[in-house]
Amino acid sequence: MLVKVNREIVKLEDRSxxxxxxxxxxxxxxxxIVTLNQNLVKKEEWSNIxxxxxxxxxxxxxxxxx
Amino acid sequence: MRYGYNGKILHINLSSATLKVEKPSEEFYRxxxxxxxxxxxxxxxxxxxxxxxxGTENILAFSVGVxxxxxxxxxxxxTASAKSPLTGVIGDxxxxxxxxxxxxxxxxxxIIIKGKAVSPVYLWIHDGEAEIRDAAxxxxxVTGDAEAAIKDELGNQxxxxxQIGPAGEKMVRYAAIMNMCNRANGRTGMGAVMGSKNxxxxxxxxxxxxxxxxxxxxxxxxxxxxxxxxxxDLAGLNKYGTNDWLADQQADGGLPSFNFRSGVFDGWxxxxxxxxxxxxxxxxxxxxxxxxxxxxxxxxxVKCKNVVEIKEGxxxxxxxxxxxxxxxxxxxxxxxxxxxxxxxxxxxxxCNKYGLDTISCGASIAWAMxxxxxxxxxxxxxxxxxxxxxxxxxxxxxxxMIAKREDFGDVLAEGSARAAVRLGRGAEFxxxxxxxxxxxxxxxxxxxxxxxxxANPFGADHQSCEHDPAxxxxxxxxKDRLAVLGLANPQEPQSLGPxxxxxxxxxxxxxxxxxxVCLCQFVWxxxxxxxxxxxxxxxxxAVTGWDVTIEELLAVGERRLNMMRVFNAREGxxxxxxxxxxxxxxxxxxxxxxxxxxxxxxxxxxALNEYYHQLGWDVETGLPTHQTLERLGLGWCxxxxx
Numbered sequence: 001m002l003v004k005v006n007r008e009i010v011k012l013e014d015r016s017x018x019x020x021x022x023x024x025x026x027x028x029x030x031x032x033i034v035t036l037n038q039n040l041v042k043k044e045e046w047s048n049i050x051x052x053x054x055x056x057x058x059x060x061x062x063x064x065x066x
Numbered sequence: 067m068r069y070g071y072n073g074k075i076l077h078i079n080l081s082s083a084t085l086k087v088e089k090p091s092e093e094f095y096r097x098x099x100x101x102x103x104x105x106x107x108x109x110x111x112x113x114x115x116x117x118x119x120x121g122t123e124n125i126l127a128f129s130v131g132v133x134x135x136x137x138x139x140x141x142x143x144x145t146a147s148a149k150s151p152l153t154g155v156i157g158d159x160x161x162x163x164x165x166x167x168x169x170x171x172x173x174x175x176x177i178i179i180k181g182k183a184v185s186p187v188y189l190w191i192h193d194g195e196a197e198i199r200d201a202a203x204x205x206x207x208v209t210g211d212a213e214a215a216i217k218d219e220l221g222n223q224x225x226x227x228x229q230i231g232p233a234g235e236k237m238v239r240y241a242a243i244m245n246m247c248n249r250a251n252g253r254t255g256m257g258a259v260m261g262s263k264n265x266x267x268x269x270x271x272x273x274x275x276x277x278x279x280x281x282x283x284x285x286x287x288x289x290x291x292x293x294x295x296x297x298x299d300l301a302g303l304n305k306y307g308t309n310d311w312l313a314d315q316q317a318d319g320g321l322p323s324f325n326f327r328s329g330v331f332d333g334w335x336x337x338x339x340x341x342x343x344x345x346x347x348x349x350x351x352x353x354x355x356x357x358x359x360x361x362x363x364x365x366x367x368v369k370c371k372n373v374v375e376i377k378e379g380x381x382x383x384x385x386x387x388x389x390x391x392x393x394x395x396x397x398x399x400x401x402x403x404x405x406x407x408x409x410x411x412x413x414x415x416x417c418n419k420y421g422l423d424t425i426s427c428g429a430s431i432a433w434a435m436x437x438x439x440x441x442x443x444x445x446x447x448x449x450x451x452x453x454x455x456x457x458x459x460x461x462x463x464x465x466x467m468i469a470k471r472e473d474f475g476d477v478l479a480e481g482s483a484r485a486a487v488r489l490g491r492g493a494e495f496x497x498x499x500x501x502x503x504x505x506x507x508x509x510x511x512x513x514x515x516x517x518x519x520x521a522n523p524f525g526a527d528h529q530s531c532e533h534d535p536a537x538x539x540x541x542x543x544x545k546d547r548l549a550v551l552g553l554a555n556p557q558e559p560q561s562l563g564p565x566x567x568x569x570x571x572x573x574x575x576x577x578x579x580x581x582x583v584c585l586c587q588f589v590w591x592x593x594x595x596x597x598x599x600x601x602x603x604x605x606x607x608a609v610t611g612w613d614v615t616i617e618e619l620l621a622v623g624e625r626r627l628n629m630m631r632v633f634n635a636r637e638g639x640x641x642x643x644x645x646x647x648x649x650x651x652x653x654x655x656x657x658x659x660x661x662x663x664x665x666x667x668x669x670x671x672x673a674l675n676e677y678y679h680q681l682g683w684d685v686e687t688g689l690p691t692h693q694t695l696e697r698l699g700l701g702w703c704x705x706x707x708x
Contacts, residue, residue, distance in 0.1 A: 006313070006317040030297055030299050030301075031299055031543045031594055033539050033540060059317075060314050060318065061299070061310075061311070061314050062299065062533075062593075062594050063311045063314050063318075063320075063507075064532065064533050064593070064594055065528040065529040065587060
């Protein structure tokens with residue numbers, strides 16, 4: 001299926017969850033926030049939510065000074 | 067018994083070629099800790115106001131901290147301070163590497179430099195001794211060649227060398243001071259001050275161990291850091307570097323592009339951490355970039371430093387000069403509309419070879435590009451360089467011209483603010499605060515940081531407070547650490563009310579303290595770092611034996627901030643100079659999630675008043691009150707402030 005992640009089209013396996021998406025691209029970062037269709041998703045729910053075709057996900061990491 | 071610090075400050079007068087050693091009290095070290103605060107003490111006590119920053123009367127101070135040189139991550143840092151030739155107010159810059167630890171191991175905590183040598187010299191400090199040596203044969207050498215020559219001359223390849231390159235010798239106003247050829251005391255032009263004194267380098271060597279008050283407690287902290295690193299954000303940084311942040315800044319509409327006209331840049335992917343890792347990190351051809359493409363500082367397990375190597379093509383680069391990090395990739399990249407990462411690596415190499423601040427250099431070029439595209443600069447002005455956004459070749463060429471002060475490079479070597487005055491045009495496109503070019507975080511997105519950009523004593527700086535998202539969407543991750551600072555009330559994005567100001571102020575005190583104790587802000591800090599506020603207290607206690615508290619440490623930071631404000635007050639600076647570029651209020655951003663965003667003048671003015679009030683500064687003038695100075699043990703500054 002195709003979803004949008006940070007405004008870019010990404011192909012995922014059907015029935016992928018948010019945690020599957022995190023593992024794909026953001027495994028090595030600890031501080032990540034996720035919104036699904038503009039709603040904030042708590043970290044404890046990442047494994048439970050199965051993504052649907054055309055879902056819009058925003059994944060942000062903390063950016064400090066560097 | 068003394069723990070942590072040597073108790074020795076080296077005073078050098080280059081005019082008279084004399085050296086003396088001062089041995090301040092324990093109370094002095096506990097009050098100022100080292101770094102920036104200790105430097106400010108000497109600048110205020112021993113330098114009159116109104117001096118020419120490139121004249122003989124300016125004082126250049128280098129200090130490490132009371133914990134520098136101990137075997138734990140993130141402590142090998144040095145602060146350089148002087149009156150800045152770029153801004154005309156206090157100048158201040160930090161760097162890491164091995165040099166800071168080695169100065170401590172050589173037996174000294176600080177070097178206070180006055181006067182000007184008759185001809186080029188360098189300092190050789192080793193095992194408690196110091197001497198001034200001729201550097202005529204080194205003058206004109208790029209940093210790699212100079213470092214090699216000094217090591218050969220002194221017969222020791224393990225010497226650490228802090229130096230200026232040709233840009234500092236030519237007093238480019240944002241010349242940097244380099245060590246390891248790729249660590250920079252980058253901002254505010256400290257390299258130009260060093261060049262104005264005919265001081266080429268300071269070589270250090272020593273084997274003196276730093277005594278620890280509580281070795282067991284110290285070892286516990288070392289172990290704690292090693293255990294925490296794999297699961298922390300620092301682990302991500304050491305794989306792809308800070309360039310990985312481009313993706314998030316782009317997603318947020320906060321990636322400064324086209325001289326801050328926009329918060330998005332279509333070419334960002336060509337510049338990001340993964341692209342750097344796959345195509346330019348040293349060792350990438352054999353898949354060994356994790357082994358050869360990273361570098362570290364003394365005692366540090368984080369290994370965040372980028373090392374790039376380009377062996378072929380127009381932009382060959384030498385790994386000796388490191389590699390560009392987030393700020394550099396932005397200033398030579400998205401600021402200039404350039405998506406050629408090889409060209410940016412080359413520009414970074416030129417800056418480290420010649421000794422230039424990559425932020426001010428790239429930002430000055432971006433400013434010139436906007437002026438050119440507006441038709442206010444011609445090919446005749448630029449010597450034939452077509453300074454259009456996106457012209458990578460012109461950017462690289464101009465970087466070298468700036469370093470050498472050649473032709474149009476000589477104009478930009480003055481900094482964009484002075485260049486606008488000299489040219490008589492382009493002032494409306496300046497992105498500076500107090501004359502210093504702005505780093506790569508957008509005021510429209512991070513409103514608290516915007517306030518610090520305007521009010522910070524040494525100009526726009528992104529390392530002087532924690533960034534807004536830590537007290538907004540990301541609060542849940544950092545709430546335990548922020549609670550130690552009394553911060554427990556997260557705010558809405560783009561807010562700038564009293565509680566946000568409190569967050570900015572308290573984290574400003576913390577960062578100010580870190581620059582005095584000389585701790586790396588990736589490893590030690592209030593939120594996302596490897597170690598938080600409680601560990602900072604424990605580390606200070608374990609090393610020095612002092613029963614410090616977080617309140618005492620924050621007071622060190624507040625003290626340093628107030629001393630800087632006093633320094634600036636002597637130079638005639640007050641709230642009138644605490645400003646952001648007018649275009650942030652008048653012109654909306656274009657494109658992406660922040661399309662249409664502008665700052666609100668009324669919100670900003672109210673916030674500035676609240677900031678002064680919370681700091682205990684006079685709201686009308688923006689200057690510290692006598693009461694605040696007395697509370698901080700700075701009563702001796704009151705006459706200076708007047």
